[in-house]
Structure formats: C-alpha cells, structure tokens
Amino acid sequence: MHRFIVVGGGAGGLELATRLGDRYAPRKNKGEVRAQVTLVDRNPTHIWKPLLHEVAAGSMDPFTQELEYAAQARWHGFEFQQGELTGLDRAAKRITLAPVIDDDGAELLPQRVLDYDTLVVAIGSTTHFFGVKGAPEYSLALDTVSQAERFRKRLIAACMRAEHQAHEPVESTPDASVPSTEPRVQVAIVGAGATGVELSAELRNTAQVLSAYGLHKLDPRHDVGIVLIEAGPRILPALQERVSTATAELLTKLGVKLMTGETVAEVAPGVVRTASGKAIRADLTVWAAGIKAPAILSQLDGLPVNRLGQLIVRRTLQTEVDDNVFALGDCAACPWPGNERNVPPRAQAAHQQASFLLKALAARLENQPLPEFTYRDFGSLVSLGHFSAVGNLMGGVIGGNMLIEGLFARFMYMSLYRLHIAALHGYARMVLDTFAHWLRRTTLPRVKLH
Structure with missing residues (x-):
C-alpha cells in the first residue's frame, strides 16, 4: 500500500x-x-x-x-x-x-x-515584511482568518471611538470655525497588489454599511480615509498596465487615495513613514506588500x-x-x-x-514516466467589492487577450470560488451550496457587525 x-x-x-x-x-x-x-x-x-480580504472587511x-x-x-x-x-x-x-x-x-x-x-x-x-522597521509589530497581515477577524474588529472599534471623540468638546482655537479636511479614521494599506486593491474597495463598502446600521455616524466617504501605498510606479504591478489603469480610475472614484512610487521605510504606532520623508497618518495599517x-x-x-x-x-x-x-x-x-x-x-x-x-x-x-507540468495563464481578475470588478481574460478562455470590467467581470470573479467548491464537493453540491449561501445572505446584514 x-x-x-x-x-x-x-x-x-x-x-x-x-x-x-x-x-x-x-x-x-x-x-x-x-x-x-x-x-x-x-x-x-x-x-x-483569496477570500480573506472580504473577511477583514466584514x-x-x-x-x-x-x-x-x-x-x-x-x-x-x-x-x-x-x-x-x-x-x-x-x-x-x-x-x-x-x-x-x-x-x-x-x-x-x-x-x-x-x-x-x-x-x-x-x-x-506567508507575509514578507522585507525587513521594514516596525512592520511586523505595528501592521496587520492577512494570512489567516484570525488575523482578518482581528483587523475587522479593530476597524469597527476605531470608527466607534472616532465618533465619540467627535462629540467631545474641544478648546476654542483661531481655526475652530474651519472644518477639518482630515478623515477621522484612516486606514493605510501597504502594497497595491491584488490583496491591497481588493481590500481597499471592500473597506469603502464596509464604511457605508456600518454607518447605515448605526454603528457610527461618521460620513463614510470623508470621515473614513483609505490610503493605498505602492513602491512601484503603478498599482497591480504584476498585471497588465491597462488593467492597472482601469482599476486606479475605479478606486479614485470610490475615494481611495493612491500613493505610488513610495517605498515604506518604517511603520510606527499611528503613522507610516516613507523613504521620501512623507509621514502618513494611520489608525490601522495593513501589510499586503509581498509574500514569501x-x-x-x-x-x-x-x-x-x-x-x-x-x-x-x-x-x-x-x-x-x-x-x-x-x-x-x-x-x-x-x-x-x-x-x-x-x-x-x-x-x-x-x-x-x-x-x-x-x-x-x-x-x-504504475512505475511509469512522469509527465511535465505546463502552466496555462487564463488571465487575472480583481474584485472591487459590490462596486465592480476588473481584469483580463487570455489564453484558453477567449483565444486572445481582452480587458473586462463591470458585471461580467464580477460574475467571472465569483465563479472562481464556485469552481473551487466544485473541485471539493462536485458540481451538484456546489449548486446547492450557492443557493444556500444566497438564502443566508437574504436574512443577514451585508457586513458582519459584531
């Protein structure tokens, strides 16, 4: 045997x-x-x-x-x-x-x-911190469910604390009549690969839902800031430039601040410092800059x-x-x-x-010669939450290379997970699981609230 x-x-x-x-x-x-x-x-x-960014966003x-x-x-x-x-x-x-x-x-x-x-x-x-000072201690990785759940709970807590502080009386200052343009809660995401990009979009949706359910009364777009920091010249550096450009436009519309060409030199409590000398305020820092x-x-x-x-x-x-x-x-x-x-x-x-x-x-x-593995690249898809999705299909899917976005790209992205379920349970149980998942979603809030 x-x-x-x-x-x-x-x-x-x-x-x-x-x-x-x-x-x-x-x-x-x-x-x-x-x-x-x-x-x-x-x-x-x-x-x-690949679902852990959705767990982190709730x-x-x-x-x-x-x-x-x-x-x-x-x-x-x-x-x-x-x-x-x-x-x-x-x-x-x-x-x-x-x-x-x-x-x-x-x-x-x-x-x-x-x-x-x-x-x-x-x-x-596992996450690669590249020897950056303070990164393992003061930033959160998304390698496991427990890490993703920890980030989600800290995000909810940060929003609730920020709302309480907003109601506290402050001493009068010469600029007291000028409204602050700084977000009350800011999340810094280091690394604009697929994980960082997908998390930034999901967090925008999470901020809106948490406000709708009354967990905080902050403006989900202006009071909750999301900064995406990338050392390379563009986001999604591993994908084609046109996919990167389309994604950057969508993220900008969602109010995500993109900082490209900025190498992180240090992560400290409440701040991310770059090699160019910039200091980025960060109530929460997520490290998604690479793997090893x-x-x-x-x-x-x-x-x-x-x-x-x-x-x-x-x-x-x-x-x-x-x-x-x-x-x-x-x-x-x-x-x-x-x-x-x-x-x-x-x-x-x-x-x-x-x-x-x-x-x-x-x-x-059977003591037969082993074949050799040949990888077939079918393209890449990046989810932007319920807002959209973007990516490119190539190779055996369409016989060429095509940029896709919107509802069709979103459907293709969701089908990847369903194919994983089919590989584990067969197509019949996958269909039943999909239907059961849809029924559960109809009776639950769109974001986990506790």
Whole structure:
C-alpha cells in the first residue's frame, strides 16, 4: 500500500487530497486499498485564502464558509492529521509534526512522526515584511482568518471611538470655525497588489454599511480615509498596465487615495513613514506588500530553496534532490517555459498543479514516466467589492487577450470560488451550496457587525 502525505490544506493541497482520496478510497475500489492518503494541516478548518480580504472587511462571515478537514476526510476517503510540519527525514521517509496546543495552553495532541512513500508539500506562503522597521509589530497581515477577524474588529472599534471623540468638546482655537479636511479614521494599506486593491474597495463598502446600521455616524466617504501605498510606479504591478489603469480610475472614484512610487521605510504606532520623508497618518495599517515561503522549508533536510524560501522543483513538481518529495502552489518555485519568471503564486496555478499531480501520482504508482507540468495563464481578475470588478481574460478562455470590467467581470470573479467548491464537493453540491449561501445572505446584514 502506497502512502501519500499532503502537507497543507490550502486550495491546491486540499483539492489534491480530496481527489486522491476519491480515487483510492476502499469503497471506490471494492475494498482493495492501493494507496493511503493523509492530509496534514496546522488548522482544523479550511477557507479559500483569496477570500480573506472580504473577511477583514466584514463582508463575509468566515464561519459560514469554513470547511472542516475531518469532515472532508470522512466524505472523501482520506485521513486528516492536525499539526504543523517541523521536520523531515528524507532517508527514513518520515515527517515530524509539532504538538497541537489549545487556547488555554494545554496539549491536545503530542508530537507525532508520520511515514510516507510520496510527500507533497503545499503549505502556501506567508507575509514578507522585507525587513521594514516596525512592520511586523505595528501592521496587520492577512494570512489567516484570525488575523482578518482581528483587523475587522479593530476597524469597527476605531470608527466607534472616532465618533465619540467627535462629540467631545474641544478648546476654542483661531481655526475652530474651519472644518477639518482630515478623515477621522484612516486606514493605510501597504502594497497595491491584488490583496491591497481588493481590500481597499471592500473597506469603502464596509464604511457605508456600518454607518447605515448605526454603528457610527461618521460620513463614510470623508470621515473614513483609505490610503493605498505602492513602491512601484503603478498599482497591480504584476498585471497588465491597462488593467492597472482601469482599476486606479475605479478606486479614485470610490475615494481611495493612491500613493505610488513610495517605498515604506518604517511603520510606527499611528503613522507610516516613507523613504521620501512623507509621514502618513494611520489608525490601522495593513501589510499586503509581498509574500514569501514559510521559514520551515529552508530547514527540511537539505531540500534546496530560492531567495524567497520556495522549494525549487522540476517541471514534474519533484524537488531537485529527492524524487519522493513534490511541492505545489505558493511554496514551490516551478519553471515556466518561455518566461523569465517562475509559475506565479496564484490560486489558478495551485488548482492546475493539483490536477496535474493527480495524474502524475497515478503514473508513479504504475512505475511509469512522469509527465511535465505546463502552466496555462487564463488571465487575472480583481474584485472591487459590490462596486465592480476588473481584469483580463487570455489564453484558453477567449483565444486572445481582452480587458473586462463591470458585471461580467464580477460574475467571472465569483465563479472562481464556485469552481473551487466544485473541485471539493462536485458540481451538484456546489449548486446547492450557492443557493444556500444566497438564502443566508437574504436574512443577514451585508457586513458582519459584531
């Protein structure tokens, strides 16, 4: 019996474990077990990471979108082990998992050792602070649900405090009759990639909804300021310039202040300082300026990594020095033939790699040569909340390259998540889940209020 272990239950890892479980589950093979599939993740639940900006803005309740790994394992014939990867012994073909500790500091599960025949590493990425002074201490990242929820609660608290302070009497000054043009609450978002841009648009909607429900009486457009800071010459630097230009126009109409060509030099309480000497007031600072691979990858028994800490893999997705260890998704540096850079860290890449590995691992079981992975770029979409969406479709979608925006782009963006749900549960359950989600939204406020 071949032992597959998939470490990391993100978009690619969970899809791969689910489809491997479906293929090799005993009930699908008349009781014969050719392979055992185990999924490892440090968390008990899964949420699609591209949705975290919606959690941070309160426009999505994570508890209605989370998927229990144990339940998915039961439904699809694989085993789930909760724990964080801390070590790898390639000679013995085993991994070590850290103990699981509960919120009170008590040990739930001890340290464990799991044996494998094929190991797939899919632990994603984490925020890259680039050594900027004060950034880890005084800014919030959006890597996990708990971080996104923390930002959401701090935003609501900041608005409520600002309204209270607005009603407090102030000492008379010569300029007391001149209304202030400064927003009472200001959010600074460092990094104008997809996460930063999408969060800025969602926050504009959140400010309006919180005011409509009476959580604050601030003017949602003038009293709640949003500043988007980008070191490059334009926002969305990884996408085509016409997508960037269209998005910048939409954000400006929403009242988002764009600061391009500004490198952040320091983050301090209440302020973000740039290399050019500017000081930007920030009641809340979000860091969305870049990603890197988790530090544990550089400690995995001699597996080579690149400067971002990603595991260097061949086009078969096998690591350079060990044919028994594969990697996919954000944590893998995979060649992209015909391009100077590697396969980009996108959800569509992880999905394609999971589909590829399902076939490649089947060939491995049959002792056949492994195929080589070829990434197909279908374009990029950026959501601007319920206001709009913008992006470009390319390659196999339309046979060319086309800028799209508005309702059609919004529909295409929403369909990406639905395709992820279909990969995990099948199309019939995806349709039911979509309908159930729509029914829930009709009885809930548009933004989580508590």
